[in-house]
Amino acid sequence: MGVEPIGTLNLIFLIALVIPIFIFNRSIGITQTKKIIISIARMVIQLTIVGIYLQYIFDLNNIWLNIAYIIVMMVVATIAIGGSIPIKRTIAFLPVLISLLIPNILMLLFFNGLVIQIDQIFEAKYIITIGGMLLGNGLNGNMIGLSTFYNGLIKNEEVYHYDLMLGATKFEALKPYFKEAVLVSVNPTIASIATIGLVSLPGMMTGQILGGTIPIEAIRYQIAIMIAIFITKYFNIYFAIVLSSKNMFNTKCQMKKQFLKEEVPS
C-alpha cells in the first residue's frame, strides 16, 4: 500500500530537465528564463511549507483547528476574489465570504457525513482536501462570474436603464447579466464533467490509484467530487451575485458608482 516515495535527489534530476528548455528558448527568442526559474522556485517553496503544516495539522487532527483552517482558506480566497473583480474589496468582502462559506460548509457536511460516511466529519484528511478542491473551484468560478456580471452591467448600463424604462423590475433588468455570469462560471465544469476520463485521468483519481485504491473505487470518489464541485460552484456564484448586488444599487436602481474600483481589473 502507499505510493513509492520520491527522493530529493531524484526530484532535482527531474527539475534539471528544464535546463535544455532555456537553450531552446534562446534559439526562438523567448525571454522567459527568469520567469520560469522564479515560478519553479515558488512552487517548491510553497508546497514545502504546505507539506510541513499539513503534516502538522493531520497529526494533531483537532476538530476546531480543522474548521479554523477551512475558514482561513475561505478568507484568503475571498481576498483573492476581491482583488480581481470590478467592485471595491471592502464592499465585496462580506457577500463573497458568505457566498463561499455557506455552500462549501453545507456540501462538506453532506459529503463527509452522508456520501463518504466517515465517523468524524471534521477529520483533517477529508475536510481539508475535499474542502480545498471545492474552494479552488469556487474561487475561480466567483472570480470570472462576478467580473462578467459587473463588467457586463457597466458596459451595458444604457441597456439596463432602457429595460427599467420599459417596465422591468431591477431583477428583470439584471437577469441577462446574471444568467451570463452563472454560465461562464459553471460551463467549464460542465464541460469537464462531460469529457472526464476520455483523455486524461483526473488528478484526484490518479493520486488514489497510485496510493493503492482500486480503480473501481477511485472512480466513485471522482464522480462524487465532480458533482460536489459543480453544485457548490453553482451556489457560490449564485449567492455571490445576489448578495453583492443587494448593496450595489440605490432605491432608484442606479448602480452605485462609488462602490466600483476606479480602474476596473480586466
Place this chain on the structure above:
Amino acid sequence: MDYDIQFKDLMIKFGKKTIIEGYNLDIKKGEKVLISGKSGTGKSSLIKALLGFIEYEAGEIFVQGSAIEGKDFREVRNQFAYVNQDVTIRKGNVKNYLLSIQSYKHNTLNFSGDNLLDDELMEYFEFDPLYVYKNSEDLSGGERQRLGIILAIMLKRPIFLLDEITSGLDKEMKKKTVDYFAQCEETVIAISHDQIWEDQGAFRKVGWA
C-alpha cells in the same frame, strides 16, 4: 396651472464639471417642447436626472405636481416613454426581446395580433414586419430608431422623452416622425439639433445652458 414637468433651479454636475446651473423650465400637460443647443453640452443629462438615472446637485424636479425625490421611481418612470439616440436595446433576436418585455412585471405594452408590433405604426414608420426576426445588432441605426419609436408609442405613457431620435432617419422619415409627435395628445419633450423640429412649428423651443 396644470404642469406635467417642472425643473426648478436645477444644477447638474458631472464629477467636478458643472453641466448646468439654475435651470428652470415649466412644461404644461400636452405641451410640445424642443430643447435645442450645441451637442456635447449635456442635454441628455436633463432627461437622465428626470428619470432618476443620474443624481442632480441642487434644485427640484416636479412630475405632475409632486417632487420626484423620495417618490417610488417605478411610478415616476412609468409616466415616461423614453427613446434615446442609439435605442439601446439588448443584443439578440428582436422578437425574443419583445416577448421578454411583455413578461416584465410593470409592462404596459399590449401586443396583439400576429405581429408583435402595431400594424399601423409599422406602416407609418415604414418598419418591415420581418425585421423582428433579425438580431438587434444587425439592424441599421435608422431601423433601430424606428423600432424604438414604435415601442415608445405602444407603451401608452403620458409623456414622451425623445433624445435625438431623428439623427439616423432620412429626410422624409424625419418629417413624418416630427409630424407624428407634433400631433399626438401626449406631452412631448424632444432634444434635437435637427432643424426640422423647429420648422414644424408645433414645438416651443427652449434654450439650454
